[in-house]
Amino acid sequence: MRALALVTLALLASACQGGEALGPDGGRDLGRVDLAHYDAGQACESVDDCDDGVPCTRDVCDERGICVHTPDPLACDDGSFCNGAEICDPSAGCVPGPLRDCNDRNVCTLDRCDEARGMCLHLPRDFDNDGEADARCVGGSDCDDADPLRGTLQAELCSDGVDNDCDGDIDESTCGRPRHDLCEDALDVSAGGVFQIATAGARDDYGATCSGPSREVVVRFTLEAVADVTLRADAAGTTQVELRAGCGGAATPLRCDTGVPGEVRRRSLPPGTYYAFVASSAGPVELTLSLDAPTSPPTNEDCATATTLQPPFALSGSFVGVADELELSCGQPLAGELVYAFEVPAGPPQDALIAFSATSTGDAVRFSLRSDCAASGSELGCVRGSPASARFRSLPPGPYALIVEGPSEREVDFALEVRLEPGTQPPVGDSCAAPIDTPLEQVVHGQLGDKSDQHTTSCGYFYRDAVHRFVLNEPRDVSVDLLAGENGATFVYGALSETCASRFEPPASVCVGGAPARLQRFNLPAGEHFLVVEAVGTPSYQLEIHTSPPTTVVQASANDTCAQAIEIPVASKVVYTGDTSTLGNDVTSIYCGSGATSPDAAFALTLTEPTTLRLSTAGSSFDTVLLVFLDGTACANYPYSCDDDSGSAGTSLIEREFPAGRYNVVVDGFGAHSSGPYVLTIERGPFAP
Numbered sequence: 001m002r003a004l005a006l007v008t009l010a011l012l013a014s015a016c017q018g019g020e021a022l023g024p025d026g027g028r029d030l031g032r033v034d035l036a037h038y039d040a041g042q043a044c045e046s047v048d049d050c051d052d053g054v055p056c057t058r059d060v061c062d063e064r065g066i067c068v069h070t071p072d073p074l075a076c077d078d079g080s081f082c083n084g085a086e087i088c089d090p091s092a093g094c095v096p097g098p099l100r101d102c103n104d105r106n107v108c109t110l111d112r113c114d115e116a117r118g119m120c121l122h123l124p125r126d127f128d129n130d131g132e133a134d135a136r137c138v139g140g141s142d143c144d145d146a147d148p149l150r151g152t153l154q155a156e157l158c159s160d161g162v163d164n165d166c167d168g169d170i171d172e173s174t175c176g177r178p179r180h181d182l183c184e185d186a187l188d189v190s191a192g193g194v195f196q197i198a199t200a201g202a203r204d205d206y207g208a209t210c211s212g213p214s215r216e217v218v219v220r221f222t223l224e225a226v227a228d229v230t231l232r233a234d235a236a237g238t239t240q241v242e243l244r245a246g247c248g249g250a251a252t253p254l255r256c257d258t259g260v261p262g263e264v265r266r267r268s269l270p271p272g273t274y275y276a277f278v279a280s281s282a283g284p285v286e287l288t289l290s291l292d293a294p295t296s297p298p299t300n301e302d303c304a305t306a307t308t309l310q311p312p313f314a315l316s317g318s319f320v321g322v323a324d325e326l327e328l329s330c331g332q333p334l335a336g337e338l339v340y341a342f343e344v345p346a347g348p349p350q351d352a353l354i355a356f357s358a359t360s361t362g363d364a365v366r367f368s369l370r371s372d373c374a375a376s377g378s379e380l381g382c383v384r385g386s387p388a389s390a391r392f393r394s395l396p397p398g399p400y401a402l403i404v405e406g407p408s409e410r411e412v413d414f415a416l417e418v419r420l421e422p423g424t425q426p427p428v429g430d431s432c433a434a435p436i437d438t439p440l441e442q443v444v445h446g447q448l449g450d451k452s453d454q455h456t457t458s459c460g461y462f463y464r465d466a467v468h469r470f471v472l473n474e475p476r477d478v479s480v481d482l483l484a485g486e487n488g489a490t491f492v493y494g495a496l497s498e499t500c501a502s503r504f505e506p507p508a509s510v511c512v513g514g515a516p517a518r519l520q521r522f523n524l525p526a527g528e529h530f531l532v533v534e535a536v537g538t539p540s541y542q543l544e545i546h547t548s549p550p551t552t553v554v555q556a557s558a559n560d561t562c563a564q565a566i567e568i569p570v571a572s573k574v575v576y577t578g579d580t581s582t583l584g585n586d587v588t589s590i591y592c593g594s595g596a597t598s599p600d601a602a603f604a605l606t607l608t609e610p611t612t613l614r615l616s617t618a619g620s621s622f623d624t625v626l627l628v629f630l631d632g633t634a635c636a637n638y639p640y641s642c643d644d645d646s647g648s649a650g651t652s653l654i655e656r657e658f659p660a661g662r663y664n665v666v667v668d669g670f671g672a673h674s675s676g677p678y679v680l681t682i683e684r685g686p687f688a689p
Contacts, residue, residue: 041066056088082113108137129282130154141166155201164201178202178217183247186218186275192291195219198284206247206277212240212258213279218247221289222273228320229269230290233262237282247275257410263361265411267321268294297321298338303373306339306401311352312419313342316359319406319414328368328405330382330462335366335408339373341401342418349394349423356404357387360413364388366405366462373401381452384462385537390452394423430454432500435469435530440545444468449538456503457532458676459511459621460493465534467500468543472526476547479619480519480531484541492535494519494543500530506579506677510621514650520619520679522575523550553577556601556680561586562635562664565604573683576603580622580667581675587635587666592642593625598669600627601678602635605663612685613658615665617651619679623670626652631662644670655687 043065044050050059050067056075062068069090076086076094084097102111102120109122124133124140130148133140143166144150156165156175163170178201180187189195197217204214223229233239239262244251254274255264264276278285298317300307302325309315322336331337344350356367364386372378380400383390406412429436429446431454438444448464455465472478484492496519497509504511512519519531533541556578559566568574580599587600605613617624628641640663647653650670665682669675 041068043067052090054088054090054093056094057090080115081118082115108134108140135166149201153200157201157203180217180219181205183218183220183275186220186247188221189219189287189289190221190223192221192289195287195289196284197278197287199278199280200284202279208240208242208256208258208277208279209253210240210242210256210258212238212262213281214240216240216242216277216279217285218275218277219287219289220247220273220275223269223271223291225271226268226294228292228295229264229266229274230288230292231264231276232288232290233278233280234286234288235261235280235283237280238262239281239285240277240279241287242277244275244277245272251275259409263410265320267297300339301325301337303339303401306341306373308341309418311342312417314415314417316413316415318411320411322406322411324408326403326405327376328366328382328403329376329379330366330368330384331405332366332408335405336411337403337405339401339403340416340418341373341399343399344395344397344420346397349396350420351423352392352395352400353389353417353419353421354383354392354402355387355389355415355417356383357415358406358412359415361407361410362386363407363409363412365407365412365414368403368405370401370403371398373403382462383453391450392452393426427451429466429468432467432502432530435467435500438468438470438531438543438545440470440547443542443544445540445542446533447538447540448533448535449540453534454502455495455532455534456505457493457495457511457534458505458509459513460495460532460534463493463534463536464538465532466541468531468533469500469528470531470545471528472524472547474526475523475550477549477551478521478524478529479546479548481544481546482514482517482519482533482541483543484515484533484535485537485539488516490535490537490539490541491515492517492533492539492541495532496521497530497532498525498527504530504532506581506621510619510677512619512621512650518618522553522577522619522679551575556603559602560584562602562604562629562666565602565664568603568605568665568682571684573681575682576680577677578667578680579675579677580669583675585672587627587668589625589627589639589642589668591639592627593644593668594671596625596627596668596670597672598625599675600666600668601680603665603667603680604631605665605682607658607660607663609660610657611660612656612687613654614681614683614685614687615652615654616647616681616683617667617678618647618653618681620651620667621676621678622674623650624652624674624678625668625670626654627666627668628654628658629664629666631664635664635666657685 044061044067047061052069057069058072071088073088076088082100084100087095087097089095102113104122108125114121127145128148130151132142132151134145135143142151152166154164155178181202202215202217231241233241240258241262241264242256243254243264319336326337358365366384368382369380370378427450428434430451451464451466482492482494484490493513495504495509495511553575556576560583583599589596626643627639629635630640643652643654
């Protein structure tokens with residue numbers, strides 16, 4: 001064996017020497033080579049030959065004359081921390097990477113990704129947000145992390161059978177009520193000013209006349225002379241303030257308010273001792289008591305006592321002590337009104353520009369312009385906003401009444417300005433008289449700043465609107481995409497009808513809202529159609545009207561309960577339309593849609609094999625909820641699948657594989673007040689990625 005090895009080495013040496021002396025080393029060959037096949041990469045003369053069309057790769061022509069494409073992940077960075085690091089795929093380009101995983105696998109921390117700070121936060125476990133971490137965790141002291149009224153920061157309350165202060169003892173001898181929990185221990189704030197009041201451990205002893213936080217503390221103040229009084233309660237959450245002329249069950253309530261903040265104001269309060277009951281939904285309260293010189297309420301509270309002014313004029317005022325005497329078409333109950341009269345002088349028609357706003361808060365206010373104050377039918381327009389403003393065009397000479405209304409929640413200060421300008425004609429799109437002719441399959445831009453509120457829609461409100469008109473040459477399905485405001489962030493409404501009138505309401509029209517919004521109608525007939533667009537404020541907007549071949553639609557009715565469910569046939573796609581407002585609330589679920597206690601419609605579906613389904617309520621006119629129950633569960637308890645808002649504009653979408661079996665599909669609404677015309681589309685997969 002050894003001899004064989006030696007022979008082999010000898011032969012190799014002989015082959016290498018070839019019988020001649022070795023020449024000097026030629027060094028590195030830097031010349032170009034002829035690559036018949038690009039196994040190592042594409043041949044190139046310069047970097048211009050190496051563009052692979054993938055933006056995130058760095059393309060170079062190396063010293064061998066071969067293209068090299070190096071992925072550069074930094075080129076894909078979208079600047080967002082929480083969505084993880086993007087990846088440069090050599091073929092597909094920039095693709096999303098895995099989401100940032102902030103889970104530290106520690107049950108004693110609450111983990112979240114903070115985009116603003118670009119970091120993962122791991123906060124102490126404090127589910128009840130009372131400022132104390134769970135006692136089961138290192139450093140924690142809260143013995144009941146589900147109850148914000150239990151913890152070492154709380155006072156021990158007597159006779160409630162609960163260890164309120166987490167010291168291991170129940171109702172110990174040092175127990176009691178927190179300070180200022182009863183009238184007998186009311187905090188004296190007669191001097192006025194700002195007071196920090198703890199509410200921890202307070203009980204609901206006196207029952208406020210307005211809804212809101214109920215565990216109140218009590219303050220009192222004594223007036224030696226008549227004064228205007230303002231009580232304002234600020235806290236981390238909602239606050240409630242009620243003012244009474246005394247304490248106890250027989251005390252007369254004077255005013256109650258719940259809000260952020262809660263505020264009570266009274267003019268010319270007589271001398272005496274008064275009590276205020278203050279509650280908070282979260283933490284201590286900062287209570288401010290302001291005492292000012294007495295004032296009298298305005299006298300122009302009805303048409304007979306209207307204050308007459310001649311434009312231009314600007315004034316300020318207050319709704320404190322103003323009663324609800326008049327009814328506005330866009331008004332709200334229990335909100336006080338004031339009346340102003342002005343006249344357009346003889347001569348050509350003039351525009352009236354009116355601006356009205358709450359100056360002490362950001363609350364919405366309203367006003368109505370009429371040619372006859374006492375005749376609601378003479379209303380020229382009713383405007384709501386924060387602020388509320390409008391231009392009433394080309395008013396003929398004569399008298400006019402302006403009725404302004406504050407919010408019902410609180411009595412606010414306000415500013416009002418009215419001026420006249422030469423009369424103008426309304427812009428195209430302001431009414432049905434001159435709609436905007438709109439092409440199909442094109443992005444169309446518009447703006448609401450020069451429009452007025454001329455139309456009532458079933459899903460919108462008292463906002464400025466614009467009217468568009470489009471024509472179909474044959475029956476088509478129609479979908480309308482709507483965007484408003486910067487980056488589509490403004491809530492926008494759209495109502496579609498075959499006729500144009502002051503009211504766009506079912507069944508003649510369908511209305512949807514969202515940010516953005518999508519309106520969908522099936523099998524619209526040939527002819528003209530009208531679209532009303534309205535939005536909060538005065539934003540610009542864009543819309544695009546798409547059409548497609550008409551879909552056969554099945555009208556659903558009498559499917560009020562799961563026992564009356566409509567059987568869905570075996571087909572690749574089925575579309576139903578119906579109206580839940582004519583049905584009852586038979587199905588609820590605590591797992592989706594805030595209880596889904598609105599009226600609902602039921603369908604039944606049988607699958608003989610595992611099937612991927614896409615269930616959608618796109619095109620519905622309200623905030624829908626989709627529920628899928630296994631047959632035999634009586635459409636109750638835990639649904640097999642449910643969805644609230646995965647679809648566009650508050651609609652619902654479920655796409656998943658369902659095992660073979662029998663199911664009930666229920667179209668419901670969010671909460672207790674969502675119903676109306678709906679669309680249910682059932683499609684069977686597989687679907688393209």
